[in-house]
Amino acid sequence: MAILLIYIVVFVAAFYAVKIVTKTTTSKKDYTSLKTVTFGDESAVSPNRAASIISVLSIFMIWAAFTGSKLIPFHVPGPFIGELNFTYTAMNAMGETDDAQVTVVVYDVQSGKIPKKPNIEPGKGFALNDSAKIVAWRSGLIKVKRNDIGGKDSGYKITSINGQKISPKEEIFIDNARIFMTAKGTLNFVPEKGWQMQPVWLPPPEDVWSRLIWVASEGYKNFTLSEHLGWSLIRVVVGFLAGALIGIPLGYAMGLSGWFRGWFDPIVEFMRPVPPLALIPLVIIWFGIGEQGKIILLFLASLWIMTISSRAGVSGVKISKIHAAYSLGASKSQIMRLVIVPNSLPEIFTGARVSMGVCWGTVVAAELVAAQKGAGMMIINASKFQMTDLVIMGIVLIGVIGYAIDILMRIAENYLVPWKGK
Amino acid sequence: MKGLSIENISMRFDLKNGNSIQALKDVSLEIEEGQIITVLGPSGCGKTTLLNIIAGFLAPTNGEVILNDQVVLGPGAERGMVFQQGALFEWMNVRSNVAFGPRMKGMPKSEQNEKVQHLLEIVGLSDFEDKAVYELSGGMQQRVALARCLANDPDVILMDEPLGALDALTREKMQGLVLKLWKETGKTILLITHSVEEAVLLGERLLVLAPRPGRIHKEYKLPFAEMGSGMDLRDVKKTEGYTETRDEILSIIWEMEEEIMGKVESN
Ligand SMILES: Nc1ncnc2c1ncn2[C@@H]1O[C@H](COP(=O)(O)OP(=O)(O)O)[C@@H](O)[C@H]1O
Ligand SMILES: [Mg+2]
Numbered sequence: 001m002a003i004l005l006i007y008i009v010v011f012v013a014a015f016y017a018v019k020i021v022t023k024t025t026t027s028k029k030d031y032t033s034l035k036t037v038t039f040g041d042e043s044a045v046s047p048n049r050a051a052s053i054i055s056v057l058s059i060f061m062i063w064a065a066f067t068g069s070k071l072i073p074f075h076v077p078g079p080f081i082g083e084l085n086f087t088y089t090a091m092n093a094m095g096e097t098d099d100a101q102v103t104v105v106v107y108d109v110q111s112g113k114i115p116k117k118p119n120i121e122p123g124k125g126f127a128l129n130d131s132a133k134i135v136a137w138r139s140g141l142i143k144v145k146r147n148d149i150g151g152k153d154s155g156y157k158i159t160s161i162n163g164q165k166i167s168p169k170e171e172i173f174i175d176n177a178r179i180f181m182t183a184k185g186t187l188n189f190v191p192e193k194g195w196q197m198q199p200v201w202l203p204p205p206e207d208v209w210s211r212l213i214w215v216a217s218e219g220y221k222n223f224t225l226s227e228h229l230g231w232s233l234i235r236v237v238v239g240f241l242a243g244a245l246i247g248i249p250l251g252y253a254m255g256l257s258g259w260f261r262g263w264f265d266p267i268v269e270f271m272r273p274v275p276p277l278a279l280i281p282l283v284i285i286w287f288g289i290g291e292q293g294k295i296i297l298l299f300l301a302s303l304w305i306m307t308i309s310s311r312a313g314v315s316g317v318k319i320s321k322i323h324a325a326y327s328l329g330a331s332k333s334q335i336m337r338l339v340i341v342p343n344s345l346p347e348i349f350t351g352a353r354v355s356m357g358v359c360w361g362t363v364v365a366a367e368l369v370a371a372q373k374g375a376g377m378m379i380i381n382a383s384k385f386q387m388t389d390l391v392i393m394g395i396v397l398i399g400v401i402g403y404a405i406d407i408l409m410r411i412a413e414n415y416l417v418p419w420k421g422k
Numbered sequence: 423m424k425g426l427s428i429e430n431i432s433m434r435f436d437l438k439n440g441n442s443i444q445a446l447k448d449v450s451l452e453i454e455e456g457q458i459i460t461v462l463g464p465s466g467c468g469k470t471t472l473l474n475i476i477a478g479f480l481a482p483t484n485g486e487v488i489l490n491d492q493v494v495l496g497p498g499a500e501r502g503m504v505f506q507q508g509a510l511f512e513w514m515n516v517r518s519n520v521a522f523g524p525r526m527k528g529m530p531k532s533e534q535n536e537k538v539q540h541l542l543e544i545v546g547l548s549d550f551e552d553k554a555v556y557e558l559s560g561g562m563q564q565r566v567a568l569a570r571c572l573a574n575d576p577d578v579i580l581m582d583e584p585l586g587a588l589d590a591l592t593r594e595k596m597q598g599l600v601l602k603l604w605k606e607t608g609k610t611i612l613l614i615t616h617s618v619e620e621a622v623l624l625g626e627r628l629l630v631l632a633p634r635p636g637r638i639h640k641e642y643k644l645p646f647a648e649m650g651s652g653m654d655l656r657d658v659k660k661t662e663g664y665t666e667t668r669d670e671i672l673s674i675i676w677e678m679e680e681e682i683m684g685k686v687e688s689n
Contacts, residue, residue, distance in 0.1 A: 318508055318509065320505040320506070320508060320509040321508075321509055321511065323474075323477065323479055323497070323503060323505070323509075324503055324505060324509045324570075325522070326479070326497035327477055327478075327497045327498070327499065327501060327502060327503045327576075328499060328502075328522050328523040328526055328570070328571075328574055329498070329499035329523055329526040329527060329574065330522075330526050331526075334526060338511070338522075339511065342511070342513035343511075343513070345513070417513075418554065419512035419513055419554065419555075419556050422512065422556035
């Protein structure tokens with residue numbers, strides 16, 4: 001919640017800051033700046049580069065600030081770490097009162113240094129001094145009555161802490177901690193958590209980076225990082241190619257023959273809205289969790305998309321093009337080869353792009369369910385061991401690869417079907 | 423006998439809902455070799471249907487089309503087509519588009535190239551061989567379409583509103599080009615248009631079709647095409663009789679359109 005608010009504040013602040021800066025520094029006159037009406041004119045809206053950069057930076061900064069990263073100098077308050085004291089007042093069975101001091105050491109378990117319980121003097125009176133150690137971000141019961149003289153008697157109770165009255169099921173605040181008394185009269189000590197995230201929830205950026213370096217050199221679960229990612233990619237490529245190899249001819253047949261269209265229409269129309277992920281259980285039952293099952297799943301994921309897009313490519317051919325080719329003396333096979341196939345390529349490419357995206361998502365999901373290797377297996381396995389840094393690293397890599405696939409497909413498209421959309 | 427003869431053609435479309443449309447009824451027409459004929463009529467009167475039948479894309483329910491003593495049974499290279507924009511092959515450059523017909527005939531590459539160069543020169547697009555067609559303007563694309571059609575050396579050229587999508591200025595230039603090609607090549611040309619002015623300017627003979635059922639309503643023999651092949655089209659428009667003819671045909675078309683509207687309203 002707080003993070004969202006901060007993000008909104010950064011968004012607004014950056015907007016005004018950039019506005020002021022650009023107003024004072026630039027006086028560029030391009031076509032858009034000469035327009036008198038721009039609101040509602042879509043062509044006047046181009047992504048503000050400064051906004052993009054600040055956006056990425058601010059996400060990174062918020063991440064770093066909330067995880068106590070060493071990469072940036074400012075952070076939100078972290079959890080309390082160190083020693084603190086409080087005094088409690090106890091009343092014994094006879095109605096007498098006495099004070100004693102409690103020393104609590106709060107330490108960071110990630111640092112690797114586990115402190116000893118501090119040695120303290122027992123002190124005078126029937127209430128004796130105590131000590132405890134508690135891990136930051138956690139809480140712990142402190143049984144202060146245990147060492148007190150007569151502390152196990154039924155009438156013995158703690159009445160106040162640092163002079164504030166307390167009774168069972170109540171809580172009081174002292175500096176850097178909250179103390180809650182259980183129904184049985186034991187103190188539950190909760191040190192101040194601060195605003196920072198625990199590393200098991202969200203590790204700082206440098207941890208993710210060093211995890212990347214570690215996995216890249218050491219590998220994970222018997223496979224190197226490139227093997228994990230490579231296997232995912234190979235599955236996608238093989239599954240996609242198999243889908244295209246069957247789907248494109250099938251789509252052509254459906255576009256060109258009424259029998260094929262009638263035969264396959266119900267199947268294709270039914271399978272199209274079924275998300276490939278819903279097929280995972282059935283594919284596992286039929287083909288097991290090995291490579292075969294995954295390839296078949298990806299094949300099915302791309303098959304319908306490729307079929308539909310190539311069918312659309314064929315039926316989208318303008319009749320005047322076909323007529324022109326016939327009256328120029330082309331035969332059926334020449335029309336197929338020189339008109340129908342090239343005419344359908346833009347549609348097929350659109351289908352291929354969509355299909356690659358779907359396959360990439362499906363392979364990761366399939367690996368989450370069952371796999372010995374692959375990007376999805378790596379992150380689901382890491383999550384079982386609470387290696388959040390590895391999980392985040394994996395997600396980032398999966399995103400980067402998915403984006404790279406799309407860009408490559410777009411480059412191939414521009415190169416192979418330059419007439420698309422013209 | 424050389425020439426194109428259309429004998430008693432009728433065309434009925436049976437619709438899925440049980441109704442049927444009589445798109446053409448008893449259309450007969452004799453066209454001599456080398457004539458340029460324009461066909462005019464309100465939209466939906468069967469112009470495209472007539473052209474498709476001559477081209478061989480549609481079989482008439484009655485009658486037949488005979489070209490040079492041969493009955494037309496399907497599409498053929500001796501009847502070239504020029505369509506409205508969008509019938510060029512975008513995946514081929516200008517050269518491959520123009521050379522498409524010769525390539526289908528198996529003409530050797532070098533001969534193809536020569537032919538392409540020659541034709542592009544005629545239509546005023548020399549040095550555009552390697553351009554992609556989607557880089558060209560609408561007018562240029564139609565020049566390529568004309569060249570592509572001529573490359574097959576057809577006996578008859580059928581044009582279905584070839585200049586319909588062009589702006590007025592380009593259109594005027596292209597009208598001049600059509601007349602020039604007609605004169606230089608001596609081809610038989612049948613051109614459909616919905617512009618009265620174009621029909622009057624380009625037609626040696628002008629046919630006005632009437633709708634429901636589609637039939638030949640009136641035929642004019644006009645001198646303007648002959649003039650236009652040697653004269654600026656703007657000067658042709660100033661010659662005697664042009665304005666009168668144009669206005670007369672315009673009022674016929676208007677009347678028909680109004681009749682159609684009346685029918686629609688009374689329905
Ligand atoms: N394939 C078809 N099926 C049914 N009706 C058609 C078909 N083609 C044309 N028509 C009908 O025939 C009539 C003539 O159409 P068309 O020749 O395209 O007219 P025009 O080219 O003069 O505008 C129209 O009423 C049209 O609806
Ligand atoms: Mg038409």
